[in-house]
Amino acid sequence: MKKLTLLVLVTMLFLLNSNAQNPIIRDQFSADPTARVFNGKIFLFPSHDIPAPAEMKRKDWFVMEDYHTFSSTNLTDWTDHGVIVTQTKVPWLTRINYDMWAPDCVFKNGKYYFYFPVGGRIGVATADKPEGPYTVLDKPVEGMGGIDPCVLIDKDGQSYIVTSMGRFNIAKLKDNMVELDGKPQTLPNFPTKGLIEGPFMFERNGIYYMTYPHVQDKIERLEYATANNPLGPYTFGGVIMDESPTGCWTNHHSLVQYNNQWYLFYHHNDYSPKFDKNRSVRVDSLTFNADGSIKKVIPTLRGVGITPATSKIQIDRYSSKSDLGASISFLDTLNTFKGWKTSLSKQKAWMQYNTVDFGAKIKTVTVNASSASGGTIEVRQDKPDGAVIAELKIPAGNNLNTLSAKVKKIQKGIHNLVVVLKDTNPVDVDWVQFNE
Numbered sequence: 001m002k003k004l005t006l007l008v009l010v011t012m013l014f015l016l017n018s019n020a021q022n023p024i025i026r027d028q029f030s031a032d033p034t035a036r037v038f039n040g041k042i043f044l045f046p047s048h049d050i051p052a053p054a055e056m057k058r059k060d061w062f063v064m065e066d067y068h069t070f071s072s073t074n075l076t077d078w079t080d081h082g083v084i085v086t087q088t089k090v091p092w093l094t095r096i097n098y099d100m101w102a103p104d105c106v107f108k109n110g111k112y113y114f115y116f117p118v119g120g121r122i123g124v125a126t127a128d129k130p131e132g133p134y135t136v137l138d139k140p141v142e143g144m145g146g147i148d149p150c151v152l153i154d155k156d157g158q159s160y161i162v163t164s165m166g167r168f169n170i171a172k173l174k175d176n177m178v179e180l181d182g183k184p185q186t187l188p189n190f191p192t193k194g195l196i197e198g199p200f201m202f203e204r205n206g207i208y209y210m211t212y213p214h215v216q217d218k219i220e221r222l223e224y225a226t227a228n229n230p231l232g233p234y235t236f237g238g239v240i241m242d243e244s245p246t247g248c249w250t251n252h253h254s255l256v257q258y259n260n261q262w263y264l265f266y267h268h269n270d271y272s273p274k275f276d277k278n279r280s281v282r283v284d285s286l287t288f289n290a291d292g293s294i295k296k297v298i299p300t301l302r303g304v305g306i307t308p309a310t311s312k313i314q315i316d317r318y319s320s321k322s323d324l325g326a327s328i329s330f331l332d333t334l335n336t337f338k339g340w341k342t343s344l345s346k347q348k349a350w351m352q353y354n355t356v357d358f359g360a361k362i363k364t365v366t367v368n369a370s371s372a373s374g375g376t377i378e379v380r381q382d383k384p385d386g387a388v389i390a391e392l393k394i395p396a397g398n399n400l401n402t403l404s405a406k407v408k409k410i411q412k413g414i415h416n417l418v419v420v421l422k423d424t425n426p427v428d429v430d431w432v433q434f435n436e
Contacts, residue, residue, distance in 0.1 A: 021317035022303040023270045023280035024078060025070065027337055031279035032102030032148070032198065032252040033265040038112070038130040042258055044070040044078070044265070045105045045114070049278045056098065062277050064100040067116060069131055075263070075283060076305045081131035085116060085123075090136050093119050102148040102198060102252055105130065106177075108159065113177045115141075115149040115161070122149050122163065124178050143180045144171060148252075151177075152201045152230055160230045162187075162199045168210070170231060187232050190225065191216075198252045201230065207292045210234050213251050219243050220251045222266065224294055240286075241297045244268060248276045255286060262286040263304065264297050271336040302354055306414060309358045309434040312368075315351045315419055316340035316429075322384070325349030325421065331430065341400075342429045344377070344421035350384040351429075353417045358410060360436050365390045366404040368430035370397060375425030379432065380418040381411055394427050407434065 023030075029049035036043050048066055052059045066086035070078045085103075087096055103116040107130070114125040114134055122141040125134035146163030151173070153159045159173040161180075171184040187210070194215030201210050208227045213220035222241040225234035241251065241264070253266040264286040272278035285304050287295045301317040316328040316339070325346025332338045342351050358381075365379055374396035380386040392405045421427055 021307075021314055022282040022284075022299075022301050023268070024075075024283055024303065025080075025281050026339070027080075028068075029271065029278045030068075030281045031250075031267045033267060033281040034102065034104045034150075034200070034254045035256040035263070035265045035283075036105055036107075036130075037256060037258055038107060041071045041073050041130075042075060042256070043105065043130045044072075044281065045103050046070075046267075046281050047100060047102050050098075051278075053098075060275075060277065062101075063098045065098050067100060067103055067114075069105075071131060074305060075258070075303075076307075084127075084132045084134045085114065085125050085136060087118060090118060090123055092121075092123075092139050095119060104150050106151045106153055106159075108153055108177055109175070111177075113151070115151055117147040117149060117163070120145055122146070122161070137178060141178060141180065144169070144184060148198050150200050152203065154203065154230060160201070162201055162210075164195070164197050164199050164212070166195060167192075168195070168199050168212070185231070187234060189233050189235070194220075196220075197250075200254045202255060203230075204257075204288070205292060208234075209237075209255075209294075211240060211253065211255060213253070217243065219247060219249045222251055222253055222264075222297075226292070237293060239296055240264065240294055241266065241299060244299075246273065248279070250276070250279070262288065266299070268299065306355050306357050307353070308360070309356050309362060309417075310360050310436065312431040312433045313353055313356065313417060314339060314431050315353045315417065316342045317353065318342070318351045319354035319416070320352045322346075322349045322351075326351050339430075342419070343426065344375075344419070344429070345426040347421060347424045348384075350418055350420040352384065355414055356417045358412050358415055358434070360434070362407050362410055362434045362436060364404045364435045365392070365407050366402060366433045366435060367392055367394075368400050368402050369394045369427055370400045371425055371427045372396065372398055373425040375427040376422040377427050377429065378420045378422050379407075380420060381415045382418070383416065384418050384420055386416075386418060387411075391422070400428070400430050404435070 030046040032047040034045045112127045125136045127134040146165040162170040168187040169184040172181040198213045211224040224237045227234040248269045267279040269276040302319045326349045371394040379390040
């Protein structure tokens with residue numbers, strides 16, 4: 001009982017210190033996220049980038065050996081349910097090539113069907129619960145090749161599977177969800193060049209959307225096309241997300257509606273800026289126009305959701321910042337999963353973090369910060385010239401230190417948090433936390 005109580009307390013502490021910021025998976029690389037809603041939760045089925053093992057000759061390519069699944073009820077706190085499928089336990093796989101690309105998972109006939117590409121074929125694993133355990137079936141989907149399977153269960157109950165390999169191939173599935181009901185057909189009207197991976201299909205208000213990464217220029221951007229039935233023909237609709245401004249070659253995604261809001265899950269090389277074969281999952285809000293077209297999503301570090309003021313707020317996941325004197329860098333370049341810090345180097349430089357819940361009875365604010373020469377920061381609400389709610393003098397030194405100050409009159413409710421450098425002495429800030 002004591003152990004159980006301790007476990008509950010540790011879990012509560014973890015939840016209190018989690019924030020809805022990008023990337024959302026923070027202890028491992030994750031990519032190609034497929035998000036699904038099961039039993040009132042978001043379940044995330046990404047691929048899993050790992051460093052190249054010694055036996056691999058090519059060290060500069062994607063390496064994936066297994067799949068994890070994650071779940072959340074608030075898009076903020078994610079539970080890792082561990083490995084659900086690994087390449088060494090696929091009974092029909094004859095070679096180990098670390099090519100477990102993007103998967104998908106759907107629910108039908110009382111079971112969860114997990115589809116995954118490996119060895120040029122599409123495997124299936126089944127489970128009674130979305131988090132598993134999963135059992136890999138003895139054979140792949142016969143007649144369906146390619147990578148990155150996506151499965152759509154239409155409103156009439158008919159299921160479709162689509163895969164990619166320089167083109168999109170689609171086929172109906174039988175009711176058993178593991179056999180094709182007819183031969184695959186190639187979908188026309190899609191680009192003949194730069195179409196490599198990642199189809200994700202869904203239906204909304206009678207419109208069928210095929211969304212996909214496409215190399216229009218040098219790296220992938222996210223695009224979509226629409227049709228009035230799953231088999232098309234599809235008409236190009238537009239761009240969902242532009243190419244990465246930092247040059248990450250791939251992007252891969254899914255769209256899902258949860259609690260009346262649509263979200264775009266995608267990936268970027270946040271934790272590995274010099275090697276874009278190690279990616280991390282992000283999420284941002286997505287909206288539709290009245291005619292069903294998709295509004296372009298601008299990627300953010302802030303991500304989605306409301307952050308409690310009493311959590312450790314990583315302002316380096318900023319919503320906006322001053323043009324001069326505000327930057328971010330890794331806390332530890334040898335272990336990037338430790339995260340980032342904010343550096344304010346010019347007087348009145350600022351960093352803003354949006355949508356913080358100041359609903360608690362706050363008395364003090366604590367920061368983890370450093371300043372080689374000793375600097376002063378102001379904590380403000382709403383905007384860079386908003387009301388000062390606290391001032392903290394950071395003692396001279398090169399190491400991060402935790403210090404607190406009393407909070408002046410503070411506005412309750414949802415507000416933006418802004419940290420401003422008061423004087424000319426640079427300050428580094430790891431996190432900010434308000435205390436009851």
